[in-house]
Amino acid sequence: MNCIDEQLLQKYIDGECTELEITEVKQHLSVCPACTRRLAEGEKLSAEIKRALNFLTIDEIEIPAFRNIKTRSVNRNINLIIYSLSAACILLFVLFIVDNEIMPNQNEITIVQSIPLEVDANRPASDQDFVIEIYDGKGQRSEYFVK
Amino acid sequence: MVHKMISDRDDASDLVQEVFVNLYQSIEKEVVIEHPRSWLYKVSIHKCIDFTKKRQKHENIELFSQLKDEDNPLDNNEKKAVVRLALNRLTNDESMLAILYSEGLSYKEIAEITGIRFTSVGKTLSRTLTKLGNELKKLKYELY
Numbered sequence: 180m181n182c183i184d185e186q187l188l189q190k191y192i193d194g195e196c197t198e199l200e201i202t203e204v205k206q207h208l209s210v211c212p213a214c215t216r217r218l219a220e221g222e223k224l225s226a227e228i229k230r231a232l233n234f235l236t237i238d239e240i241e242i243p244a245f246r247n248i249k250t251r252s253v254n255r256n257i258n259l260i261i262y263s264l265s266a267a268c269i270l271l272f273v274l275f276i277v278d279n280e281i282m283p284n285q286n287e288i289t290i291v292q293s294i295p296l297e298v299d300a301n302r303p304a305s306d307q308d309f310v311i312e313i314y315d316g317k318g319q320r321s322e323y324f325v326k
Numbered sequence: 327m328v329h330k331m332i333s334d335r336d337d338a339s340d341l342v343q344e345v346f347v348n349l350y351q352s353i354e355k356e357v358v359i360e361h362p363r364s365w366l367y368k369v370s371i372h373k374c375i376d377f378t379k380k381r382q383k384h385e386n387i388e389l390f391s392q393l394k395d396e397d398n399p400l401d402n403n404e405k406k407a408v409v410r411l412a413l414n415r416l417t418n419d420e421s422m423l424a425i426l427y428s429e430g431l432s433y434k435e436i437a438e439i440t441g442i443r444f445t446s447v448g449k450t451l452s453r454t455l456t457k458l459g460n461e462l463k464k465l466k467y468e469l470y
Contacts, residue, residue: 186449195433195448221452224459225427227469231409231462232428234402235330 183207183214192221327367330425331374333410341373364438367426371439375418405467412461420454427451 190196191204208215309325332338359365413421437444
């Protein structure tokens with residue numbers, strides 16, 4: 180019995196044989212170890228060539244190295260907030276002490292200068308009347324007329 | 327399929343666009359296309375062959391430059407370069423046949439597209455695959 184030719188063997192590998200050809204090939208393979216070996220090699224070669232050619236169209240997606248950025252930034256932010264709040268608390272505490280001990284409350288004097296509406300801008304200031312109101316720490320009001 | 331023959335993705339996209347412009351023009355001229363799938367493959371292949379003729383030498387130099395060290399196992403980019411180099415060492419008809427085969431086309435479709443006689447497709451294919459396998463092995467590509 181003649182061995183399977185390369186045309187028929189390739190057709191068999193690719194499923195292109197007729198029913199009759201398939202029967203013939205199977206019968207021959209059952210008695211011919213050399214053709215069985217050729218078939219196995221041919222199947223491997225066909226599969227590998229397809230795989231190699233299809234590999235050309237696979238796009239490589241570059242995945243950057245994993246870094247837990249969120250966790251780190253959250254920790255940093257929390258630390259920053261804690262430090263800022265601590266600093267603000269200390270500053271407020273110091274200001275409160277300084278305000279109470281070094282600069283104790285004192286009676287304020289408020290001076291309010293009122294300018295009458297009928298001021299004539301064309302006349303010298305020395306010719307016009309001005310009123311100066313002074314409030315002392317107890318809220319008492321004093322008026323001074325300047326002529 | 328076009329991207330298998332043309333390494334640069336932008337060039338491949340341009341060629342595919344040209345193919346579909348041709349299809350549109352053929353439809354406008356009322357040209358009868360019996361098998362659109364085969365027609366698209368055929369036109370694409372011819373455009374790819376024309377394109378590669380112009381720049382194959384240049385491409386081979388580029389591909390060689392991508393192979394850094396022969397002793398180390400190939401990385402994915404080097405594997406692609408090797409497969410392209412091996413394909414470039416085949417004739418245009420052979421590389422076209424191998425690519426159509428890798429696309430899973432039937433012998434009937436391959437015969438329609440390439441013009442090879444239907445009864446000879448198996449034999450031609452077997453020889454082409456063996457040749458391509460040998461070229462890949464020469465370039466240290468691990469087939470199996």
